[in-house]
Amino acid sequence: MQARWPVLVLSLVANGVDVAEAETAVARVLARLRPGWSRLARDEDADVRVWADIRAEAGLPPDHGAVAPVLDDPDLIQSTADVTVSPQPLELIEDQTRQRRRTVLRGVAVAAVAVVIVGVYLAWATTRAPAPDVVVEANPAPVPWYAEGRLHLQDVSVELPRLDRFVVTGDDEVTYRDTAGRWFTVSGDGDVEAAPAPDAPESSGGVRVSHDQRYVVRLREGGASAYYPDGGAFAYDRTRRETLDSGVRADRRVLDATFAPDGTVTYVISNQYEDHSADTAVRLSETGTLSLRTCALVPLECHDVVRVSGSTGSLRLR
Numbered sequence: 001m002q003a004r005w006p007v008l009v010l011s012l013v014a015n016g017v018d019v020a021e022a023e024t025a026v027a028r029v030l031a032r033l034r035p036g037w038s039r040l041a042r043d044e045d046a047d048v049r050v051w052a053d054i055r056a057e058a059g060l061p062p063d064h065g066a067v068a069p070v071l072d073d074p075d076l077i078q079s080t081a082d083v084t085v086s087p088q089p090l091e092l093i094e095d096q097t098r099q100r101r102r103t104v105l106r107g108v109a110v111a112a113v114a115v116v117i118v119g120v121y122l123a124w125a126t127t128r129a130p131a132p133d134v135v136v137e138a139n140p141a142p143v144p145w146y147a148e149g150r151l152h153l154q155d156v157s158v159e160l161p162r163l164d165r166f167v168v169t170g171d172d173e174v175t176y177r178d179t180a181g182r183w184f185t186v187s188g189d190g191d192v193e194a195a196p197a198p199d200a201p202e203s204s205g206g207v208r209v210s211h212d213q214r215y216v217v218r219l220r221e222g223g224a225s226a227y228y229p230d231g232g233a234f235a236y237d238r239t240r241r242e243t244l245d246s247g248v249r250a251d252r253r254v255l256d257a258t259f260a261p262d263g264t265v266t267y268v269i270s271n272q273y274e275d276h277s278a279d280t281a282v283r284l285s286e287t288g289t290l291s292l293r294t295c296a297l298v299p300l301e302c303h304d305v306v307r308v309s310g311s312t313g314s315l316r317l318r
Contacts, residue, residue: 008054011068017058025058035134035156035190133159134190140305141292142260144174147308147315151176156190165318169198210259214239215297217246217265219254233257233267235297247295247302255290258317267293268315271307290315 005026012022029050033040040046047067055063135157139145145152149161154172166176172188175198185195206219218234232254233246248254253270260266271289292306292315308315 008050008068011051012054012058012060015055015058015060017060022058026054029053029057035136039133132190132192141266141294142262142264143258143266143317144168145266145292145306145315145317147290147306147310151186153186153188153190155188158186158190158192160186165316167198167318208257208259208265210263210265211261212263215244215259215263215265217257217259219257232269235265237298240298244297245300247293247297247300255315256317260294264294264296266317267291267295268317269293 008026009019009022012025013019017025033050033053040049048065051066051068052062052064054068055061135150136155137157139152139154139157141152144154144166146160146163146166149159149163150157151160151163151166151174153174160176160178162178162180164177164179164181166174169175169185173185175183175185175195177183177197183195183197185193187193208217208219209215214237216236216238218236220232220234232248232250232252235244235246236242237244246254247265248267248269255268255270257265257267269291271291288309290308290310291304293302293304295302306315
């Protein structure tokens, strides 16, 4: 990205665009196209698409089928000899994305000496780690979750068919292990980087505790019990020292749960009616419908935000 950045900016400047406006236009287009690079490379001429979108963003007339020149083009050198381009395109691109995303700045090369084409930039952007399909879409749940081969983050979903397990390791960041035992970190915009195994604690059995330590949810394991009068999970408010309605019906099995930073709890629920006379292994092997339910515990307000068909493990929070 850094290597192709100056030629895109300088090409706009050569067409009469102010350098600051040119940097902003290029940053906006790259930020907009970045999540879908794999599809763009497969379905379109990336060079033509990038240059056409940048010209449109800068208010220049269409130049159908054209691409930006290379950095050592004599006309470009002559017309922009006195122009200085910012060497930090990633910072400008991140400024165009949502402010709540964590800014990720990676090593920046000296762009003025790089002679490269858009195809090289595209390879850099899509082959650093597994190059997944990234779709920009809002997460209906307040926490990351995985189903049907896709990891859902705050603003994107990422295709990761080989994901084995994952943990939340930062603000809108997840680190996952694939089926080969390798670890990768997925950032909030869908970028995937190789990573060491995270130093993150495992869940303490069937107990989940909110970030502020106020609420505790204990998942029911095994058959029915008087300890769970309100459903498949037991909820407790440590501040008020009282048992809460967990938001789960007694005939539903809670497969997992996790708390969001705002104190809401998200459950993975099996919507099959429980037959407590049946063998536990038989019940768990059955297929049916799984739901992702998000609940504010005080006052209680719950919403089923995701529903998928499948067996235990088809919808996961870790």
